[in-house]
Amino acid sequence: MSQAAGNPYAAELAAAKKAVTLAARLCQAVQEDILQSGVQSKADQSPVTVADYGSQILVSLVLKMEAPASSSFSMVAEEDSEELRKEGAEEILENITELVNETIVDDGTYSIYFSKEGILSAIDDGKSEGGPSGRHWVLDPIDGTKGFLRGDQYAIALALLDEGKVVLGVLACPNLSLGSIGNLNGGSSGDQVGALFSATIGCGAEVESLQGSPAQKISVCSIDNPVEASFFESYEGAHSLRDLTGSIAEILGVQAPPVRIDSQAKYGALARGDGAIYLRFPHKGYREKIWDHAAGSIVVTEAGGLVTDASGNDLDFSKGRFLDLDTGIIATNKQLMPSLLKAVQDAIKEQNQAASPL
Numbered sequence: 031m032s033q034a035a036g037n038p039y040a041a042e043l044a045a046a047k048k049a050v051t052l053a054a055r056l057c058q059a060v061q062e063d064i065l066q067s068g069v070q071s072k073a074d075q076s077p078v079t080v081a082d083y084g085s086q087i088l089v090s091l092v093l094k095m096e097a098p099a100s101s102s103f104s105m106v107a108e109e110d111s112e113e114l115r116k117e118g119a120e121e122i123l124e125n126i127t128e129l130v131n132e133t134i135v136d137d138g139t140y141s142i143y144f145s146k147e148g149i150l151s152a153i154d155d156g157k158s159e160g161g162p163s164g165r166h167w168v169l170d171p172i173d174g175t176k177g178f179l180r181g182d183q184y185a186i187a188l189a190l191l192d193e194g195k196v197v198l199g200v201l202a203c204p205n206l207s208l209g210s211i212g213n214l215n216g217g218s219s220g221d222q223v224g225a226l227f228s229a230t231i232g233c234g235a236e237v238e239s240l241q242g243s244p245a246q247k248i249s250v251c252s253i254d255n256p257v258e259a260s261f262f263e264s265y266e267g268a269h270s271l272r273d274l275t276g277s278i279a280e281i282l283g284v285q286a287p288p289v290r291i292d293s294q295a296k297y298g299a300l301a302r303g304d305g306a307i308y309l310r311f312p313h314k315g316y317r318e319k320i321w322d323h324a325a326g327s328i329v330v331t332e333a334g335g336l337v338t339d340a341s342g343n344d345l346d347f348s349k350g351r352f353l354d355l356d357t358g359i360i361a362t363n364k365q366l367m368p369s370l371l372k373a374v375q376d377a378i379k380e381q382n383q384a385a386s387p388l
């Protein structure tokens with residue numbers, strides 16, 4: 031069944047795809063500027079800030095214009111307007127306003143002009159707390175900001191929560207190849223970049239080009255021997271415990287080196303079978319946010335995979351802005367999950383014993 035046929039969220043899916051596609055256009059324009067302006071400005075966080083806010087405003091605009099009217103619009107998004115309302119932020123607010131209005135004019139769909147006040151209030155559309163009842167959009171306007179600044183992978187990640195469950199997710203990955211990036215798939219349309227992943231509950235997962243090609247069904251790889259598996263992890267060493275992921279891979283007998291890329295592009299790549307496993311073990315005390323996993327996790331589960339915490343529990347997106355877990359997140363296909371879970375638990379036990387040998 032294609033996602034369009036019999037999909038109870040077809041209208042929301044179409045709106046979500048349009049929203050992240052428009053936001054991706056703004057982000058790509060900013061990333062090109064950053065890369066052209068050279069090394070000097072790479073240390074400067076302001077371009078990414080402009081793109082973060084701009085992306086969030088455009089997503090909220092498109093959803094409000096395109097998604098079917100429901101009683102109220104609710105969005106849980108990463109950014110808020112607090113910093114922009116402070117003294118000294120005038121120039122950056124000016125830049126965001128200009129960029130957003132330019133993108134809207136270039137697109138041509140909407141005849142809307144945002145004032146500075148309109149920009150600030152549109153950003154604050156994302157202040158919802160989410161929770162177990164009603165519908166809430168969940169947005170990371172740029173996931174993988176460090177990758178964005180480096181000119182590498184990043185994603186615009188948007189999901190819909192309905193009664194506490196993720197029912198739809200879209201991931202725009204403007205720099206991700208349409209062919210395989212791992213070592214499992216061989217790679218076909220190798221040079222073309224810009225992937226749009228989407229999934230709706232019960233309807234499967236798909237990928238299409240961000241420039242608009244027909245969507246193709248995707249599924250996770252069917253590897254059942256861990257020795258043939260490869261795994262994804264964060265590009266940034268500070269975001270994941272590499273000693274632990276290394277031991278898990280060793281226990282499993284994984285031979286291939288880790289594939290390290292930024293952002294939820296990892297979930298997309300896993301969902302189309304570029305690799306077999308995704309491991310994410312943040313340092314102690316880090317609290318995961320729902321927008322960092324909502325869209326990616328449904329893309330993987332609808333592609334036939336499993337996403338759980340390190341104890342094998344499903345992720346619970348109904349608890350507000352944070353995910354209620356402190357152990358880590360793992361994703362793989364159904365065949366490998368039992369051995370992966372065991373390896374994870376053995377590696378954690380080993381690590382704990384090493385930390386307190388008595």
Ligand SMILES: Nc1ncnc2c1ncn2[C@@H]1O[C@H](COP(=O)(O)OS(=O)(=O)O)[C@@H](OP(=O)(O)O)[C@H]1O
Binds near residue numbers: 173294316
């Ligand atoms: N210390 C620490 N530990 C774990 N995770 C952290 C940490 N700091 C940030 N973040 C979050 O990581 C998001 C970036 O995603 P990834 O970790 O998948 O990509 S990366 O390769 O590490 O860049 C990133 O998302 P964005 O803020 O949207 O870029 C953060 O939510």
Ligand SMILES: [Mg+2]
Binds near residue numbers: 322
């Ligand atoms: Mg993020």
Ligand SMILES: [Mg+2]
Binds near residue numbers: 108170171173175
């Ligand atoms: Mg972000």
Ligand SMILES: [Mg+2]
Binds near residue numbers: 108175
């Ligand atoms: Mg951030």
